[in-house]
Amino acid sequence: MSKPSCVLAFDLGASSGRAIVGRLDSEAGIVTIEEIHRFSNDPVKVGNHLHWDILRLFHELKQGILQMKHLGYTDIESLAIDSWAVDFGLLAANGELLGNPYHYRDHQTDHVMDKVFDLVGREELYAKTGLQFLQFNSIFQLYALKQRNPELLQRADTFLMIPDLLRYFLTGEKHSEYTNSTTTQLLNATTKTWDTELLEQLGLPGELLLKPVSSGSRVGVLTKEICDELDVPSIPVIAVGEHDTASAVVAVPALEEDFAFLSCGTWSLLGTETLAPVLSEQALAWNFTNEGGVYGTNRLLKNIMGLWLVQECKRTWDKEGKNISFAELVKLAEQVKPFQCFIDPDDDMFLNPEHMPKQIQQYCRETEQVVPLTEGEIVRCMLESLALKYRFILERTEQLSGKKYPGLHIVGGGIQNELLCQFTSNATQREVWAGPVEGSALGNLVVQWISLGYIANLREARKLIRNSFPVKTYFPEDGAGWQEAYATFSQVASRLTVK
Numbered sequence: 001m002s003k004p005s006c007v008l009a010f011d012l013g014a015s016s017g018r019a020i021v022g023r024l025d026s027e028a029g030i031v032t033i034e035e036i037h038r039f040s041n042d043p044v045k046v047g048n049h050l051h052w053d054i055l056r057l058f059h060e061l062k063q064g065i066l067q068m069k070h071l072g073y074t075d076i077e078s079l080a081i082d083s084w085a086v087d088f089g090l091l092a093a094n095g096e097l098l099g100n101p102y103h104y105r106d107h108q109t110d111h112v113m114d115k116v117f118d119l120v121g122r123e124e125l126y127a128k129t130g131l132q133f134l135q136f137n138s139i140f141q142l143y144a145l146k147q148r149n150p151e152l153l154q155r156a157d158t159f160l161m162i163p164d165l166l167r168y169f170l171t172g173e174k175h176s177e178y179t180n181s182t183t184t185q186l187l188n189a190t191t192k193t194w195d196t197e198l199l200e201q202l203g204l205p206g207e208l209l210l211k212p213v214s215s216g217s218r219v220g221v222l223t224k225e226i227c228d229e230l231d232v233p234s235i236p237v238i239a240v241g242e243h244d245t246a247s248a249v250v251a252v253p254a255l256e257e258d259f260a261f262l263s264c265g266t267w268s269l270l271g272t273e274t275l276a277p278v279l280s281e282q283a284l285a286w287n288f289t290n291e292g293g294v295y296g297t298n299r300l301l302k303n304i305m306g307l308w309l310v311q312e313c314k315r316t317w318d319k320e321g322k323n324i325s326f327a328e329l330v331k332l333a334e335q336v337k338p339f340q341c342f343i344d345p346d347d348d349m350f351l352n353p354e355h356m357p358k359q360i361q362q363y364c365r366e367t368e369q370v371v372p373l374t375e376g377e378i379v380r381c382m383l384e385s386l387a388l389k390y391r392f393i394l395e396r397t398e399q400l401s402g403k404k405y406p407g408l409h410i411v412g413g414g415i416q417n418e419l420l421c422q423f424t425s426n427a428t429q430r431e432v433w434a435g436p437v438e439g440s441a442l443g444n445l446v447v448q449w450i451s452l453g454y455i456a457n458l459r460e461a462r463k464l465i466r467n468s469f470p471v472k473t474y475f476p477e478d479g480a481g482w483q484e485a486y487a488t489f490s491q492v493a494s495r496l497t498v499k
Contacts (some may be wrong), residue, residue: 017068037067049105057166068232082444092129099447115143131182132287159176216450251442300397300400313360343382
């Protein structure tokens with residue numbers, strides 16, 4: 001009997017991170033996972049700016065490696081990191097980090113998009129990069145730095161996105177991974193290389209950018225210093241689909257070639273895989289994005305604000321001393337009368353407000369709806385609105401891809417909100433297949449195993465995940481009620497035509 005293969009995944013989200021050991025039993029065709037370390041990922045506000053505590057995250061990676069050792073995992077064959085997109089650190093020529101990376105919700109990029117569009121038109125920028133316009137994309141962050149702090153860019157020698165930066169701390173080697181590079185809006189969607197003409201148009205230093213490596217590439221080993229500090233062997237490090245959505249889509253347990261997915265967590269990302277970027281006028285008008293997937297795939301999708309709305313409301317209520325758990329908030333929402341009010345989850349007012357519940361109420365007041373007052377009413381408004389927005393984006397995904405999807409695969413931590421899953425089935429009037437929860441971590445793990453030669457390809461990886469983890473099916477209910485709600489939602493969310 002062959003010994004199971006063990007690898008380690010670090011999956012970093014915008015609110016928490018985790019270290020997960022995966023065990024692959026090739027003979028049984030089963031993957032098992034164990035979460036060995038979990039930690040919060042809290043942004044830090046200094047003055048008027050919001051940063052990531054990158055050195056704390058690096059410390060937590062080392063704690064995860066220590067836990068691996070303490071739990072007896074002495075045979076780890078590789079490790080890898082995935083995280084959120086767009087954010088980055090800048091290294092000086094001596095390899096030292098030039099300040100804490102900015103958080104994508106920092107206000108430095110307010111109104112910067114219009115300045116960039118004055119130099120590079122929307123149509124030209126979309127034709128080059130195929131990426132949806134979000135004010136926190138790396139291109140706008142870099143341009144904001146050029147305007148506000150040009151000395152920092154002048155001192156910089158290397159641009160590394162968050163997983164690349166943490167991997168550099170572990171290995172001493174500098175590499176940019178492809179899937180995450182595509183989220184910068186600086187990579188050409190057709191050539192799959194940095195767009196030097198675009199960089200010149202904006203006066204951005206292209207020499208900072210490293211040639212992207214493919215997902216599944218081996219990109220170093222733990223440094224001697226790390227090994228001595230932690231008393232562990234020199235474990236190989238692999239660049240997986242380092243954008244967590246890229247990893248999450250790898251883990252969609254679809255048996256069919258064409259499928260629609262929703263990666264559901266702090267953000268919701270809804271779309272499909274295509275063989276090539278979709279750069280049509282309609283895709284531009286609807287502001288869809290084309291992000292690189294693993295092994296040459298393209299992810300045609302839309303970012304949706306997601307459970308950030310609920311998380312921020314809970315954070316505000318916690319500060320007010322209410323301390324209501326997420327499960328309790330969902331129960332309160334279940335008890336409330338349906339379809340009283342709706343929001344467009346992607347309205348700019350919800351990007352980073354000081355008081356999310358008041359923003360929800362303000363939106364409803366401005367659109368002349370019933371204003372939700374209780375915690376249950378506010379949460380119900382958000383969950384119903386998310387489900388209806390999912391329908392809206394799913395139908396547009398079908399129009400752009402030319403495909404029809406009988407149901408929707410949902411992966412990620414958001415599937416633990418069963419009310420949202422049921423609402424999504426109701427709103428779309430399709431089956432919803434929810435699972436697995438640890439989508440990004442599983443995608444991270446299986447790409448490591450493909451790189452190590454244990455799994456042949458993406459199709460085999462998805463079949464393996466399907467065999468190893470439960471998928472819960474939700475069936476649509478109350479079609480007439482949700483159809484009427486969708487008509488009202490579409491009227492209320494008047495900015496949907498441009499979002």
